[in-house]
Amino acid sequence: MLDKSKSVHLFETAQNFIPGGVNSPVRAFKAVGGDPIFMQSAKGAIMTDVDGNEYIDLINSWGPMILGHAYDEITEAVSKAIPHSLSFGTPGALEVDIAELIVKMKPSIEKVRMVNSGTEATMSAIRLARGYTSREKVIKFEGCYHGHGDSFLIAAGSGAMTMGEPNSPGVTRGTANDTLTAPYNDLEAVTKLVAANKDQVAAIILEPVAGNMGCVLPNEGYLQGLRDLCTQEGIVLIFDEVMTGFRLAKGGAQELFGVQADLTTLGKIIGGGMPVGAYGGKKEIMDYVSPQGPVYQAGTLSGNPISMAAGLAMLKHLDTHPEVYEHINAQSAKIAEGTKENLKKLGLDYTTNEVGSMHSLFFTNVKVTDFDTAKTCDTALFGKYFNAMLERGIYLAPSQYETLFICNALTDEHVEAILKASYESLKEIH
Numbered sequence: 183m184l185d186k187s188k189s190v191h192l193f194e195t196a197q198n199f200i201p202g203g204v205n206s207p208v209r210a211f212k213a214v215g216g217d218p219i220f221m222q223s224a225k226g227a228i229m230t231d232v233d234g235n236e237y238i239d240l241i242n243s244w245g246p247m248i249l250g251h252a253y254d255e256i257t258e259a260v261s262k263a264i265p266h267s268l269s270f271g272t273p274g275a276l277e278v279d280i281a282e283l284i285v286k287m288k289p290s291i292e293k294v295r296m297v298n299s300g301t302e303a304t305m306s307a308i309r310l311a312r313g314y315t316s317r318e319k320v321i322k323f324e325g326c327y328h329g330h331g332d333s334f335l336i337a338a339g340s341g342a343m344t345m346g347e348p349n350s351p352g353v354t355r356g357t358a359n360d361t362l363t364a365p366y367n368d369l370e371a372v373t374k375l376v377a378a379n380k381d382q383v384a385a386i387i388l389e390p391v392a393g394n395m396g397c398v399l400p401n402e403g404y405l406q407g408l409r410d411l412c413t414q415e416g417i418v419l420i421f422d423e424v425m426t427g428f429r430l431a432k433g434g435a436q437e438l439f440g441v442q443a444d445l446t447t448l449g450k451i452i453g454g455g456m457p458v459g460a461y462g463g464k465k466e467i468m469d470y471v472s473p474q475g476p477v478y479q480a481g482t483l484s485g486n487p488i489s490m491a492a493g494l495a496m497l498k499h500l501d502t503h504p505e506v507y508e509h510i511n512a513q514s515a516k517i518a519e520g521t522k523e524n525l526k527k528l529g530l531d532y533t534t535n536e537v538g539s540m541h542s543l544f545f546t547n548v549k550v551t552d553f554d555t556a557k558t559c560d561t562a563l564f565g566k567y568f569n570a571m572l573e574r575g576i577y578l579a580p581s582q583y584e585t586l587f588i589c590n591a592l593t594d595e596h597v598e599a600i601l602k603a604s605y606e607s608l609k610e611i612h
């Protein structure tokens with residue numbers, strides 16, 4: 183058994199001062215049992231906890247550590263920026279540089295506004311869509327997560343799904359009424375929903391690859407179908423690429439699937455791990471944002487120089503090193519294939535979904551294509567698997583309804599260790 187005594191002590195103390203002892207619910211290990219591990223440091227693909235245990239990290243801060251933890255180019259850029267002030271509250275040169283680079287790397291984005299989190303990005307994007315269209319309703323998909331803005335805590339994935347609270351108390355009935363939900367991957371259902379709310383829908387928002395009910399891929403033609411529907415009905419199509427942007431390809435899911443959104447929301451990845459978000463898209467729509475247009479949106483720390491320095495270093499690296507994508511995709515494919523072989527060897531019939539450097543093992547024999555099929559998973563069994571892997575030094579996301587992310591620092595030796603641990607863990611829990 184790992185010695186977790188310092189983590190246990192910290193968690194006991196934390197619970198006195200922080201709700202549930204954590205600053206974001208999925209970290210609490212409630213869905214998998216046991217106490218959360220408190221981390222001390224991380225470098226490359228390895229995290230070290232406060233008790234000195236080491237783990238191969240398969241969450242990578244929920245996605246942004248594409249280059250691995252404490253990547254030299256990023257930490258150097260941050261160190262260089264720090265002496266010049268931690269925040270100006272005025273425009274700064276790095277904001278212009280990163281905006282220019284994002285516009286270059288993501289063809290559907292002509293203008294971009296920086297915010298401080300993915301939640302802020304999605305909240306701002308739907309306000310903009312409402313202001314632009316003069317319509318009030320928004321369609322989201324069951325099991326998709328767009329942060330914790332009131333409009334999105336309806337049939338939400340990620341922690342909300344994990345805690346069994348996809349509709350949160352505290353969201354007013356009025357707000358909930360303006361959010362319509364449809365099943366993911368069902369074009370007919372969303373088309374009917376739009377028809378039933380003719381000329382009232384401002385935006386359709388989705389994760390182009392859902393990562394918050396586990397990893398769920400869009401069916402062939404689904405994204406294009408939504409694109410066509412939105413164009414036809416004057417609806418703003420928003421791709422929430424907080425997870426997929428700059429991860430699945432330089433141009434994110436839009437490049438991979440060849441479908442362009444009107445607005446795109448971005449998050450943690452463009453800060454290289456610092457608290458950042460952004461929304462951007464067609465100039466015609468973005469020019470509705472204050473101070474150019476009437477839709478108000480602001481932020482004291484938006485475009486923060488330290489966050490911009492980190493994000494810029496990360497994006498510059500991704501822009502000039504296509505081999506990063508080759509490597510993370512290849513390592514992810516090895517893990518996915520190896521997991522399938524392990525399942526076969528053990529006579530287990532579970533489902534795996536993967537795309538690029540994102541993947542999930544679902545404890546169900548049902549093909550997972552939406553919220554309902556994701557919910558067929560044996561979450562108790564996942565909890566056992568999670569803990570068995572943790573004991574073997576592999577840090578998975580502590581919920582069945584999250585996606586695993588691969589970083590560029592993951593070597594073949596790491597992959598081998600992950601697959602060995604996975605085989606032993608699967609064997610142990612059956």
Ligand SMILES: Cc1ncc(COP(=O)(O)O)c(C=O)c1O
Nearest residue numbers: 299300301327328329422424425
């Ligand atoms: C797709 C998606 N959108 C939005 C968010 C919200 O981002 P944040 O947690 O930075 O507010 C997340 C992650 O939490 C996400 O995965």
Ligand SMILES: N[C@H](C=O)CCC(=O)O
Nearest residue numbers: 206207208244340341394
């Ligand atoms: N699924 C979420 C982000 O992508 C999990 C992170 C969090 O809410 O703490």
